[in-house]
Amino acid sequence: xxxxxxxxxxxxxxxxxxxxxxxxxxxxxxxxxxxxxxxxxxxxxxxxxxxxxxxxxxxxxxxxxxxxxxxxxxxxxxxxxxxxxxxxxxxxxxxxxxxxxxxxxxxxxxxxxxxxxxxxxxxxxxxxxxxxxxxxxxxxxxxxxxxxxxxxxxxxxxxxxxxxxxxxxxxxxxxxxxxxxxxxxxxxxxxxxxxxxxxxxxxxxxxxxxxxxxxxxxxxxxxxxxxxxxxxxxxxxxxxxxxxxxxxxxxxxxxxxxxxxxxxxxxxxxxxxxxxxxxxxxxxxxxxxxxxxxxxxxxxx
Amino acid sequence: xxxxxxxxxxxxxxxxxxxxxxxxxxxxxxxxxxxxxxxxxxxxxxxxxxxxxxxxxxxxxxxxxxxxxxxxxxxxxxxxxxxxxxxxxxxxxxxxxxxxxxxxxxxxxxxxxxxxxxxxxxxxxx
Numbered sequence: 001x002x003x004x005x006x007x008x009x010x011x012x013x014x015x016x017x018x019x020x021x022x023x024x025x026x027x028x029x030x031x032x033x034x035x036x037x038x039x040x041x042x043x044x045x046x047x048x049x050x051x052x053x054x055x056x057x058x059x060x061x062x063x064x065x066x067x068x069x070x071x072x073x074x075x076x077x078x079x080x081x082x083x084x085x086x087x088x089x090x091x092x093x094x095x096x097x098x099x100x101x102x103x104x105x106x107x108x109x110x111x112x113x114x115x116x117x118x119x120x121x122x123x124x125x126x127x128x129x130x131x132x133x134x135x136x137x138x139x140x141x142x143x144x145x146x147x148x149x150x151x152x153x154x155x156x157x158x159x160x161x162x163x164x165x166x167x168x169x170x171x172x173x174x175x176x177x178x179x180x181x182x183x184x185x186x187x188x189x190x191x192x193x194x195x196x197x198x199x200x201x202x203x204x205x206x207x208x209x210x211x212x213x214x215x216x217x218x219x220x221x222x223x224x225x226x227x228x229x230x231x232x233x234x235x236x237x238x239x240x241x242x243x244x245x246x247x248x249x250x251x252x253x254x255x256x257x258x259x260x261x262x263x264x265x266x267x268x269x270x271x272x273x274x275x276x277x278x279x280x281x282x283x284x285x286x287x288x289x290x291x292x293x294x295x296x297x298x299x300x301x
Numbered sequence: 302x303x304x305x306x307x308x309x310x311x312x313x314x315x316x317x318x319x320x321x322x323x324x325x326x327x328x329x330x331x332x333x334x335x336x337x338x339x340x341x342x343x344x345x346x347x348x349x350x351x352x353x354x355x356x357x358x359x360x361x362x363x364x365x366x367x368x369x370x371x372x373x374x375x376x377x378x379x380x381x382x383x384x385x386x387x388x389x390x391x392x393x394x395x396x397x398x399x400x401x402x403x404x405x406x407x408x409x410x411x412x413x414x415x416x417x418x419x420x421x422x423x424x425x426x427x
Contacts, residue, residue, distance in 0.1 A: 032350050171345040178341035178351035196308040196349050216313060281309035 003062075004029045004151050004183035005050060010059035012049060020045060020207040023059070027185055027200070032177065034198035034215070035187040036286060042207040043187040044084060047155050050185070051081060064150055077105060080144030084155040086136045090129025094122050094139060098146070105147040113146035120168060134165035141169050145176050152176075154186045158193060170197065191283040195219075201282075203289055210293045211257075215282075222285035223277050225254040230272035238263055242292035251275055255288040302330065306347055314349055318357035326366055326377055327388035337367060337375040 005027040013019035020042050027033045037043050048054045050063060052072030061068040066075050088097055094117070102108040117124060120138040122131075131139065137157065144152055152173070158166040174197065177184060188194055194201065195215075202212040211218065222242075228251035234241075243255035264274045280288065302325050306317050325331040337343075337358065344351040358375050361367045369375045404414050419425055 030352075167348065170348045174344045174348060174351060175341055178344050192308070196314070196347075199350055199352055220311065220313075279311035283309075 002029060003027055004031075004064060005185065006060070006062040007046075007050070008060045010046075010049065010061065011057045012045065012054065012059075013057060018042070018045075018207060020049075023207075023209050025202055025209070025212060027183060029183055030177075030181050031200045032184045032186065032198045033200040033202070034194035035185060035202050035204070036189065036191060036194065037187075037204035038189060038290070041204045043204060044155055045207075046204070047153055047185075047187060050153060051076065051079065077147075078150045080147050080149035080152040082140045082144050082152075082154045082157050084159070086128075086140060088128050088136075088140070090127065092128055093124065094126050094128065094131070095124035097128055097139065098124075098143065101143045102146070107148040109146050109148050112148075113142060116142040116145065116172060119172065134161050137161055137165060138169060141172060145172065148180070150180075150182055152182060152184045152186075154184065156188055157186065158190065159188070166193065173197075191286050195282040203286060205290055205293055206297070208293075210289050218285060219280075219282055221258050221260070222280050222288065223256055223259045224280055224284075224288075225256060225277055226275040227252050227254050227267065228273050228275060230267065230270055234270065238266055242288055243295075255280075255292065257289075303343070303347055306349070308349075315353045315356040315360065318343075318347075318349075318354060319360045322357070322361055323364075323366060323388060324392055326380070327385050327392060329385065331377050333377055333379045335377045337377070339374055 003026050005025065007023055007025040010023040011019070011021055023046065025046075035043055035046070045054065049056055049061060050068065052061075052063075052069030052075070055069055063075050064078055068075065092100065098113055098117075102110070102113070116122075116138075120135075120142060122135060122139060122142070126135075128136065128139070141154075141157065144154070154173075158169055161169070170193070173184060176182060186194065186198070198215050200213070201215050201218055203210040213221075221239075226247070230252065239259045240257040241254060242257055243253070245253050247253045259277075264277070267274050303318065303321050306314065306321070308314060310317065322331070322337065331337075338346070340351050340354045340358065343349075343354045347354075358367065358369065362369060362375075366378060366380070367375050368378050400414075404411075
């Protein structure tokens with residue numbers, strides 16, 4: 001089994017307002033996979049489909065080798081899931097919640113749980129309802145890690161947290177994956193945070209997948225070009241043209257995907273000149289991908 | 302040693318990490334037989350993917366700077382005499398190239414650059 005999660009031609013709809021269509025995702029075992037998209041793009045719905053909490057209209061979902069939602073009872077014991085909203089009973093203490101949770105998981109790692117209580121500076125006697133937002137997030141991560149799953153599914157785990165808490169949580173996750181060959185599927189709109197840790201990235205918008213690629217490929221294949229003298233229509237380009245627009249100064253501003261060094265020679269054949277090739281970081285690339293996708297979607301409608 | 306690793310840079314993170322270690326070895330910050338941080342430790346500290354750290358260590362090993370002893374960790378190797386000095390010259394060349402590229406981009410001329418260097422160092426270079 002090469003992939004921890006495989007999704008093929010997934011279709012899901014609720015009501016008329018929102019649908020997920022033609023979704024294909026492949027999450028390699030052992031990867032840290034970043035699932036990016038603006039709010040409302042379908043990230044949480046996709047996660048709920050992966051966990052077997054929702055039933056797709058059509059398509060195939062395989063998680064840790066088993067079909068979902070059919071085998072969810074078997075699979076869920078091997079998945080550490082941290083939902084976007086804290087879902088624990090506010091009237092229980094930290095210690096009670098840890099004991100409660102541990103009863104459901106045969107592989108529960110008591111040592112790790114104790115270690116993380118220390119590391120996260122949690123007070124075992126505190127009521128969950130009384131914890132700060134950051135402490136709640138830390139406890140949920142602790143519970144997901146101590147169950148020793150093969151797959152962690154984290155829905156915006158650091159959204160709205162201060163930088164110190166975000167740092168502690170990320171460090172704990174990375175320690176976990178360096179000790180065990182676990183897969184992490186992490187959704188976020190905090191692009192910079194994922195840029196450091198992920199080796200794969202998918203970008204969603206409006207229920208559709210825009211791209212799925214290894215992080216390095218996405219980062220290094222997306223460039224901004226300053227081009228002069230290019231004809232209005234081009235064909236057979238070895239790269240993808242995402243955006244093409246006039247600049248204030250001379251020439252045009254192009255954003256291209258699948259770019260490789262040496263591709264400037266393509267422009268020589270057109271009698272055009274590439275004035276500059278500018279690197280984009282993940283956030284710039286992400287924004288340009290969305291802009292291009294929305295322009296094209298708008299054009300079709 | 303790893304201060305200022307930049308995920309937004311077009312230079313891949315594993316290249317940046319390997320570069321820092323190479324420099325620390327070249328300048329003697331890391332002497333022979335000095336241990337490198339464990340993959341687990343460094344990944345958590347820098348908040349990067351453990352695979353990124355492993356890739357950096359593999360590259361350093363292939364270049365003969367470090368060796369990984371199974372179960373014990375990764376250590377700086379005994380280097381041939383002159384190799385540290387050679388690495389430092391390599392690094393110096395890299396710094397000068399970066400400076401020249403930056404000067405060209407911002408339209409600073411060579412004589413201007415030279416005057417600035419002389420003023421900074423307090424010596425004449427010609």
